[in-house]
Amino acid sequence: MKPVVIIPARGGSKGVPGKNIKILNGKPLIQYTIDAALEVTDKENIIVSTDCEKIKAVVERLGIKIPKLRPKELATDTASTYDVLLYELGRLEKQGRFIDKLVLLQPTSPFRTGDQILEALKLYRDDLDMIVSVKETKANPYFVLQEEDDNGYLVPSKTSSATRRQDVPKVWEINGAIYIINSTSLKKMPINQFTKVKKYEMDEISSHDIDTSLDWFVAENI
Numbered sequence: 001m002k003p004v005v006i007i008p009a010r011g012g013s014k015g016v017p018g019k020n021i022k023i024l025n026g027k028p029l030i031q032y033t034i035d036a037a038l039e040v041t042d043k044e045n046i047i048v049s050t051d052c053e054k055i056k057a058v059v060e061r062l063g064i065k066i067p068k069l070r071p072k073e074l075a076t077d078t079a080s081t082y083d084v085l086l087y088e089l090g091r092l093e094k095q096g097r098f099i100d101k102l103v104l105l106q107p108t109s110p111f112r113t114g115d116q117i118l119e120a121l122k123l124y125r126d127d128l129d130m131i132v133s134v135k136e137t138k139a140n141p142y143f144v145l146q147e148e149d150d151n152g153y154l155v156p157s158k159t160s161s162a163t164r165r166q167d168v169p170k171v172w173e174i175n176g177a178i179y180i181i182n183s184t185s186l187k188k189m190p191i192n193q194f195t196k197v198k199k200y201e202m203d204e205i206s207s208h209d210i211d212t213s214l215d216w217f218v219a220e221n222i
Contacts, residue, residue: 005047082186
């Protein structure tokens with residue numbers, strides 16, 4: 001059975017206004033994610049969850065139907081992706097579609113590919129909560145990241161007796177590109193409470209996430 005893909009695309013964006021349908025190298029940003037999704041599943045299995053008529057119009061021109069906009073309460077700054085996923089999962093079940101896992105793809109990762117999604121899917125097991133895509137972080141907490149103690153002094157976020165960065169464990173940063181989520185786990189708890197999580201490693205370019213105008217500038221140059 002081909003996977004169900006959910007692409008959340010809210011209309012409001014403060015960092016890059018209208019970014020989900022902003023043109024990047026001749027294509028609306030969201031099209032990169034839809035094209036990648038089409039490499040792993042059928043149009044009928046791709047759900048674009050949006051509150052925005054403009055996004056709906058662009059997506060439907062790309063051949064993906066959006067029967068209804070998501071409720072307004074799921075389109076605020078305080079609404080979480082978790083709430084959106086539960087809503088879409090519940091809507092599927094009302095239609096008699098019960099799925100064991102779902103694929104969450106955020107439209108702000110234009111350089112993630114269909115092949116990478118397929119590789120992540122191969123890592124998934126029913127006894128896991130989630131497979132999540134990561135990159136090796138530059139902000140290593142043993143050497144780079146600092147916190148303030150009670151006296152206001154900077155101290156390492158994570159301590160080690162190692163004197164060289166290459167001697168500490170590798171640290172992974174969730175890049176926001178691919179999530180393969182166990183539907184049963186999702187109904188029980190938010191994603192940030194999952195404990196049985198495995199990584200799918202991606203390179204720095206395919207991990208690029210667009211949140212700010214600088215991120216957009218980098219994406220244009222890539």
